Amino acid sequence: MSETHAAHPAPDPAHPAGANSAPPAFEERGSGRSPETPGAADLRARAADLDTADDLAKLRTRFTLPEDLVYLDGNSLGALPTGVAERMAEVVTQEWGENLIRSWSDGTWWTAPERIGDRIAPLIGAAPGQTVVGDSTSVNLFKALVGAARLAGEGRTDLLVDAATFPTDGYIAASAARMTGLNVVPVDPDRAAEAFGPSTAVVLLNHVDYRTGRLHDLPGLTAAARAAGAITVWDLCHSAGALPVGLDEHAVDLAVGCTYKYLNGGPGSPAYLYIAARHQQDFDSPLPGWNGHADPFAMTPGFAPAEGALRGRVGTPDILSMLALEAALDVWEGVTVEAVRAKSLALTDFFLECVAAYVPQGVLEPVTPAAHAERGSQVSLRTENASAVMAELIARGVVGDFRAPDVLRFGFTPLYVGFADAERAARTLSHVLGHIYE
CATH class of the missing domain: 3.40.640.10 (Type I PLP-dependent aspartate aminotransferase-like (Major domain))
Incomplete structure (x- = not known):
């Protein structure tokens, strides 16, 4: 139900290298930030504190995820739970391979x-x-x-x-x-x-x-x-x-x-x-x-x-x-949907806060409602050249997806996405758009 993208190892977004550092369609612009706007260091520290206090943070170990990848496309394809590969090997080798048709009646x-x-x-x-x-x-x-x-x-x-x-x-x-x-x-x-x-x-x-x-x-x-x-x-x-x-x-x-x-x-x-x-x-x-x-x-x-x-x-x-x-x-196991929902709203709130801090007004248009009662577990942002923006984000290790003609989608799966992921995604987005803040 969505496009698929190949993810690549992410260079440090603060030090882009080579031809993939930014799509040529984007220009450097001024920060447009007021003095009280939090900087990257403040938001990184906030993210670390939020992750430390997060009761669901430990659930990330239940998934197999590539190192140094921010995966925000779980609204298209969820990550691989760690127990699936072993269970599939058992089904294929034992239940199918040895038990054969008996698995229908005996299994x-x-x-x-x-x-x-x-x-x-x-x-x-x-x-x-x-x-x-x-x-x-x-x-x-x-x-x-x-x-x-x-x-x-x-x-x-x-x-x-x-x-x-x-x-x-x-x-x-x-x-x-x-x-x-x-x-x-x-x-x-x-x-x-x-x-x-x-x-x-x-x-x-x-x-x-x-x-x-x-x-x-x-x-x-x-x-x-x-x-x-x-x-x-x-x-x-x-x-x-x-x-x-x-x-x-x-x-x-x-x-x-x-x-x-x-x-x-x-x-x-x-x-x-x-x-x-x-x-x-x-x-x-x-x-x-x-x-x-x-x-x-x-x-x-x-x-x-x-x-x-x-x-x-x-x-x-x-x-x-x-x-x-x-x-x-x-x-x-041991997880309630209510706890997942609470973290989902906190994650998407924090991501939107980071985007607002890192990207000047007018560059991106949020199309996901701000009100919690009207928001799912994704954030959609409208921008020019959205397809190129998402391709570059993926090249830098932040995987979301694109919907024609101009929408960037970021899905937040609370079972394995953390607040540091949200901050890094927003910061990398600012680099891709040509707004480099430190």
Whole structure:
């Protein structure tokens, strides 16, 4: 869901060397700082104090990260948890290599989708038995949207979709609408509740906007949709594992999300589908695969859905990726989402403070809301030549990503990102932009 970049060892940003020292598009400018603005030494000292006081700082040892790299792209691909490689070697050599097909019946393979779903459930505020892991986010979204339209029943005509949604969500919504006879109606999430009415069948919204990092009002919008008699489907790709979601608390109907971002499941790791318990008996999946059958091995010509969220299963699960994800979730042992959220807000606040101190006003435009209630776990900054800026940041060992046409994205994963990382990223950004402060 994002561009990939090759990371390179980082030279000291205070002493850039060679042709890669700065893109030619940027010029040296005056500091534009007032005398009371903190300097680099002050902010480095603050960062060190904050890291020392951080109860989550020790969790960085649960991840394998290159030395001298600031990794701020966990909102695209999470870092590698240390236990995954060993677990994968065991799965490949023992469970597959020696046990072969017996691992389906004698081992842990068959129950993986629901078992791992129950491990994700606390991170999205769901009770057990409502979350099943498998397939991609796009496939799960298709299941959820068509299933939601069928739950909504007849007489409703509209599928409301976040107008700024990730493109694939829009493509899937259009296909689901064609299948169910609904009309796709784009809505601004900030004004979506005004569009809910008797014609609204389904509402598809992103919890966090992937470009801007804006956090939308899941409790309020879900309540408004419910009052209008509509079924909600939430995309949690940029919020699960970064902040509390509260699916059960806020009576969300259906939700989907990926596991390779803040859940650190690995590239292409399987996604998940949440089906609220109250809807499970009536949830009619448009992809009735044999794995979602009440009796998969009966091989009957007619489909009888399994009980509960298991009816969200389709085909044979991708066991290698599934079990890698399960091992990755071990990093959450003893960690609460609330503690992660508190650090996320502190990190993004500090990063924005450092950017403001190091880069004169007018060079960068923050597009992520300042208000905590409206901010996810990323900071997006708009600037000219953003693609070149990000390429140079990566060359200097600060890995974020770029969104066309002019947005720099920096994802803050509190499990392994610290305050010194935030300060260094802002300082390196100032060097790349030609504002060199010491």
